[in-house]
Amino acid sequence: xxxxxxxxxxTALVTALVFTFFTVGDARAExxxxxxxxxxxxxxxxxxxxxxxxxxTVDGIYGPKTVAAVKYFQRKNGLTQDGIxxxxxxxxxxxxxxxxxxxxxxxxxxxxxxxxxxxLLAKCIYAEARGEPYTGQxxxxxxxxxxxxSSKFPNTISGVIYxxxxxxxxxxGQINLTxxxxxxxxxxxxxxxxxxxxxxxxxxxxxxxxxxWIWSRTVMLSIGKHNFAL
Amino acid sequence: MEYSERRKxxxxxxxxxVALTAAAVTMTVLYAVAQKGRMDSExxxxxxxxxxxxxxxxxxxxxxxxLETATDKLTVxxxxxxxxxxxxxxxxxxxxxxxxxxAFTPEDTGDSKMLKFINQTGDFAKYLDDKLNKGGALTERxxxxxxxxxxxxxxxxxxxxxxxxxxxQGDFSFVDALKExxxxxxxxxxxxxxxDVEYPSMIYDGPFSDSLSEREAKALTGEMIDEAKARxxxxxxxxxxxxxxxxxEGSKSVFxxxxxxxxxxxxxxxLTVAKQGGFIVSLNYPESAVSSAILTATDAENVxxxxxxxxxxxxxxxxxxxxxxxxYYINLAAYxxxxxxxxxxxxxxxxxxxxxxxxxxxxxxxxxHTARTIGAPTVTEQEAAEAISEYIxxxxxxxxxxxxxxxxxxxxxxxxxxxxxxNGDKYFVYVDAESGEELKIMRVLDGERGLxxx
Numbered sequence: 214x215x216x217x218x219x220x221x222x223x224t225a226l227v228t229a230l231v232f233t234f235f236t237v238g239d240a241r242a243e244x245x246x247x248x249x250x251x252x253x254x255x256x257x258x259x260x261x262x263x264x265x266x267x268x269x270t271v272d273g274i275y276g277p278k279t280v281a282a283v284k285y286f287q288r289k290n291g292l293t294q295d296g297i298x299x300x301x302x303x304x305x306x307x308x309x310x311x312x313x314x315x316x317x318x319x320x321x322x323x324x325x326x327x328x329x330x331x332x333l334l335a336k337c338i339y340a341e342a343r344g345e346p347y348t349g350q351x352x353x354x355x356x357x358x359x360x361x362x363s364s365k366f367p368n369t370i371s372g373v374i375y376x377x378x379x380x381x382x383x384x385x386g387q388i389n390l391t392x393x394x395x396x397x398x399x400x401x402x403x404x405x406x407x408x409x410x411x412x413x414x415x416x417x418x419x420x421x422x423x424x425x426w427i428w429s430r431t432v433m434l435s436i437g438k439h440n441f442a443l
Numbered sequence: 444m445e446y447s448e449r450r451k452x453x454x455x456x457x458x459x460x461v462a463l464t465a466a467a468v469t470m471t472v473l474y475a476v477a478q479k480g481r482m483d484s485e486x487x488x489x490x491x492x493x494x495x496x497x498x499x500x501x502x503x504x505x506x507x508x509x510l511e512t513a514t515d516k517l518t519v520x521x522x523x524x525x526x527x528x529x530x531x532x533x534x535x536x537x538x539x540x541x542x543x544x545x546a547f548t549p550e551d552t553g554d555s556k557m558l559k560f561i562n563q564t565g566d567f568a569k570y571l572d573d574k575l576n577k578g579g580a581l582t583e584r585x586x587x588x589x590x591x592x593x594x595x596x597x598x599x600x601x602x603x604x605x606x607x608x609x610x611x612q613g614d615f616s617f618v619d620a621l622k623e624x625x626x627x628x629x630x631x632x633x634x635x636x637x638x639d640v641e642y643p644s645m646i647y648d649g650p651f652s653d654s655l656s657e658r659e660a661k662a663l664t665g666e667m668i669d670e671a672k673a674r675x676x677x678x679x680x681x682x683x684x685x686x687x688x689x690x691x692e693g694s695k696s697v698f699x700x701x702x703x704x705x706x707x708x709x710x711x712x713x714l715t716v717a718k719q720g721g722f723i724v725s726l727n728y729p730e731s732a733v734s735s736a737i738l739t740a741t742d743a744e745n746v747x748x749x750x751x752x753x754x755x756x757x758x759x760x761x762x763x764x765x766x767x768x769x770x771y772y773i774n775l776a777a778y779x780x781x782x783x784x785x786x787x788x789x790x791x792x793x794x795x796x797x798x799x800x801x802x803x804x805x806x807x808x809x810x811x812h813t814a815r816t817i818g819a820p821t822v823t824e825q826e827a828a829e830a831i832s833e834y835i836x837x838x839x840x841x842x843x844x845x846x847x848x849x850x851x852x853x854x855x856x857x858x859x860x861x862x863x864x865x866n867g868d869k870y871f872v873y874v875d876a877e878s879g880e881e882l883k884i885m886r887v888l889d890g891e892r893g894l895x896x897x
Binding site: 259351366369376377398402407410 | 527531532534535542546548556558566572695696697698702704711713725727729767772790792802804806
């Protein structure tokens with residue numbers, strides 16, 4: 214009925230990144246304080262400057278001026294005025310201290326996704342694939358996660374799911390149904406690394422798909438009513 | 444009499460007509476009011492949706508401007524500090540632009556070359572920044588790639604600008620454009636994919652690198668098995684009392700496999716067997732709900748270790764256990780000559796009430812496990828320990844091979860310790876066993892979904 218049935222590609226990158234939390238580069242401090250340097254400090258300075266708290270240069274060096282600006286920010290925002298960017302101050306600034314900026318990565322251990330992400334994934338699985346065999350439900354979850362890790366798609370679960378017309382269930386509102394226990398379990402299994410599709414980025418229902426493009430994809434396997442493709 | 448009868452009837456008609464007219468008028472008025480209300484709120488919804496897209500669009504233009512400025516400046520920067528500054532800017536703007544891009548889907552396919560380019564650009568700049576941090580230099584090829592990136596950014600900007608002309612004229616609607624992608628609008632939206640732009644191919648050490656697109660199943664060796672053999676293996680793995688077995692062709696993306704389903708005393712089981720060598724890719728019993736947790740993590744680790752041995756995967760050691768809804772998620776890594784090999788990972792799910800194995804998954808092992816030559820560490824444990832923050836009280840240390848960005852591997856000392864006393868936050872710190880430099884820090888997080896590493 215709807216044309217934009219979900220479709221997809223396989224980047225093997227995906228499962229490549231086993232423990233990708235090992236990605237080098239953001240092994241920086243848990244907190245930013247006087248003497249800290251680097252990209253994160255720059256991000257903090259940029260924000261403070263944009264908001265009028267900071268007048269110095271954005272140089273990535275946490276000096277006395279930055280300390281003063283952070284204190285000013287903390288005072289205005291009802292935070293403890295210690296001049297240190299810790300978890301709370303970072304959150305107030307919208308800066309992520311510990312995780313990598315390329316959320317393309319996946320973790321082998323339970324995943325670095327939040328429980329909100331896990332619930333959203335369950336909602337999408339339920340809306341798209343309830344009534345499908347269990348592996349088919351896990352497969353839909355796996356396709357979403359494969360997209361998150363692909364450079365060609367948005368880099369977060371919510372970004373992938375809410376990309377306009379990417380999923381029928383978002384267009385017709387079924388995404389708002391409450392997922393059942395099976396869908397939640399399938400989401401958990403997908404987050405835990407079970408990928409029945411072997412890295413697929415698309416799926417479609419051959420009985421209803423109208424996009425001519427989708428037929429040109431190489432089908433890797435079919436589960437229930439869905440074909441999964443690269 | 445007759446006259447008055449007729450008169451009465453006439454009056455009756457008049458009353459009826461008046462009443463009907465009044466009713467009709469009332470209905471019409473009510474309908475009109477309701478309709479207006481509906482249209483008003485429809486207009487409101489539309490305006491809300493429209494403004495969300497417009498915001499993303501303008502933010503995208505802003506960040507592409509920033510990206511252009513930063514790449515242009517970088518191509519003429521010659522100091523290390525300025526180079527690093529502009530590289531960091533490129534990553535920041537690219538990350539933001541990628542986020543803005545996700546509001547639009549340029550194609551039926553949902554994927555976008557332009558998004559890939561932007562993601563890679565941010566990733567590539569981060570890689571170059573890291574390289575400079577470590578004292579490395581930018582190569583001729585790095586510069587050439589940067590020149591290519593700068594050119595592509597300019598082309599994308601001019602492509603987006605053509606869309607801008609339409610947007611500025613006022614009667615353009617992103618909602619309509621997205622809704623009717625088959626019609627004239629699709630051409631407009633294709634500005635978001637910038638198909639005519641020649642995107643550079645980027646090979647570097649990073650998660651989005653082109654060099655990573657080819658994976659191979661390193662651990663798979665041996666003869667190809669047929670369906671009958673797959674059925675036999677399934678019978679062995681799932682135990683004797685199984686019925687209703689079906690064997691189908693599985694995915695054939697990186698390697699070929701059979702998908703086996705069977706009914707067991709524990710419910711329907713799903714098993715994927717690689718054709719080459721009959722290696723078990725994944726096994727899941729989804730039906731079982733576990734009511735209580737009796738086993739300790741160590742018990743569950745023992746179960747998992749002996750289970751993978753029965754699958755024929757030798758020398759695996761449990762490295763992580765997390766309890767979620769009475770199920771232990773155990774990670775096992777290969778263990779050779781005193782070194783934990785984190786890339787070669789197998790995951791096993793164990794029921795915390797009975798110790799039944801509820802599932803396993805070995806894709807990481809299949810992709811990464813191979814015969815390696817791991818050299819001896821060049822720095823000692825004591826030297827490596829010096830790289831660790833004084834705030835961490837180290838309680839244990841071992842050698843571990845860890846995956847690095849871009850598919851590489853590094854031999855490290857893995858230190859485990861706490862910050863702020865024995866019950867403080869727990870950390871794993873990885874120190875390069877060759878350079879003695881701190882490579883990565885992982886924090887143990889006790890979250891809603893069990894123990895996680897962040």
